[in-house]
Amino acid sequence: MENTSNQDFLQLEKFLCFSVYSATHAFNRIYKPLLDALGLTYPQYLVMVTLWQEDDQSVSSIGEKMYLESSTLTPLLKRLEANGLVMRKRDPKDERSVRINLTDAGKALREKAREVPPCILEATGLDIETAKRLNSDLQAMRDTLAAAAK
Amino acid sequence: MENTSNQDFLQLEKFLCFSVYSATHAFNRIYKPLLDALGLTYPQYLVMVTLWQEDDQSVSSIGEKMYLESSTLTPLLKRLEANGLVMRKRDPKDERSVRINLTDAGKALREKAREVPPCILEATGLDIETAKRLNSDLQAMRDTLAAAAK
DNA sequence: TGTAATTAAATCGTGCGCGATATAATGTCT
DNA sequence: AGACATTATATCGCGCACGATTTAATTACA
Numbered sequence: 398m399e400n401t402s403n404q405d406f407l408q409l410e411k412f413l414c415f416s417v418y419s420a421t422h423a424f425n426r427i428y429k430p431l432l433d434a435l436g437l438t439y440p441q442y443l444v445m446v447t448l449w450q451e452d453d454q455s456v457s458s459i460g461e462k463m464y465l466e467s468s469t470l471t472p473l474l475k476r477l478e479a480n481g482l483v484m485r486k487r488d489p490k491d492e493r494s495v496r497i498n499l500t501d502a503g504k505a506l507r508e509k510a511r512e513v514p515p516c517i518l519e520a521t522g523l524d525i526e527t528a529k530r531l532n533s534d535l536q537a538m539r540d541t542l543a544a545a546a547k
Numbered sequence: 548m549e550n551t552s553n554q555d556f557l558q559l560e561k562f563l564c565f566s567v568y569s570a571t572h573a574f575n576r577i578y579k580p581l582l583d584a585l586g587l588t589y590p591q592y593l594v595m596v597t598l599w600q601e602d603d604q605s606v607s608s609i610g611e612k613m614y615l616e617s618s619t620l621t622p623l624l625k626r627l628e629a630n631g632l633v634m635r636k637r638d639p640k641d642e643r644s645v646r647i648n649l650t651d652a653g654k655a656l657r658e659k660a661r662e663v664p665p666c667i668l669e670a671t672g673l674d675i676e677t678a679k680r681l682n683s684d685l686q687a688m689r690d691t692l693a694a695a696a697k
Numbered sequence: 698t699g700t701a702a703t704t705a706a707a708t709c710g711t712g713c714g715c716g717a718t719a720t721a722a723t724g725t726c727t
Numbered sequence: 728a729g730a731c732a733t734t735a736t737a738t739c740g741c742g743c744a745c746g747a748t749t750t751a752a753t754t755a756c757a
């Protein structure tokens with residue numbers, strides 16, 4: 398019982414941040430084999446999802462939706478371009494901005510990706526209602542944290 | 548309404564995995580300034596928490612608790628060693644194994660770290676009950692995912 | 698006992714993810 | 728118009744995180 402003074406806070410399992418952190422990795426491992434078949438990494442897949450939802454976005458628009466910096470997105474988008482899934486082109490209206498557009502291959506990949514979400518939901522073992530509740534609780538917390546970070 | 552056929556699945560905000568992914572980053576950003584003061588990164592902090600809870604662990608023991616591979620932990624632990632917080636020593640009973648022990652500085656850091664968890668809880672905007680429920684829901688999901696990944 | 702299988706870390710290459718900084722284009726203000 | 732600030736990407740260095748492989752020690756077992 399040398400750690401009596403720790404019991405109040407020093408337990409990894411009691412850290413909400415750790416549950417989120419380890420759940421992220423668990424998701425990653427589940428996605429890996431499914432996304433390997435599509436030739437995508439997990440963050441690349443999320444970028445593709447935002448583009449399937451709305452094509453022809455700027456780098457910063459994608460960054461806002463995904464909470465990522467250009468220092469993360471620029472190299473990632475160049476890899477997607479190298480793999481023939483997107484095109485990067487300076488906006489003629491504002492040459493500072495880069496527009497990201499899906500190629501035909503990028504659009505086509507969407508059909509293959511349709512099978513992914515149901516597989517994932519099944520792997521979580523959650524019913525749809527619980528998944529929705531967990532999702533909105535996490536979104537609320539994330540937004541509160543983001544606001545606290547200013 | 549060109550995307551009618553997508554509405555069923557192609558919305559990033561509806562992806563539970565994305566909420567978890569973005570919440571991880573939000574936590575990271577909140578922790579950053581607090582951990583900078585301790586000279587730790589976020590994963591390093593989590594490793595220190597496991598060591599404060601139980602000293603003298605093997606690399607693989609830490610790996611099991613954190614769901615990390617030796618390829619991640621070995622360099623991380625070497626950085627902690629370089630910063631004078633832990634010692635790495637081959638186990639004389641089994642020379643394959645490396646035992647990780649806290650230095651005096653590593654033990655001392657625990658007192659400074661005591662202020663961190665309350666700051667984080669406050670930043671989440673959650674009351675303790677909600678935080679506990681969210682925590683156990685996430686743990687359950689993570690464990691189900693981990694089992695599905697075999 | 699000696700060979701094969703297993704185990705524990707370490708190493709390597711790739712891809713995030715970020716803060717700090719750089720570069721170039723646009724906007725502002727006088 | 729000219730100087731200055733702002734904005735959008737890009738670049739760089741560092742630290743994860745992982746899969747695949749390697750090395751060394753231990754165990755199994757023929």
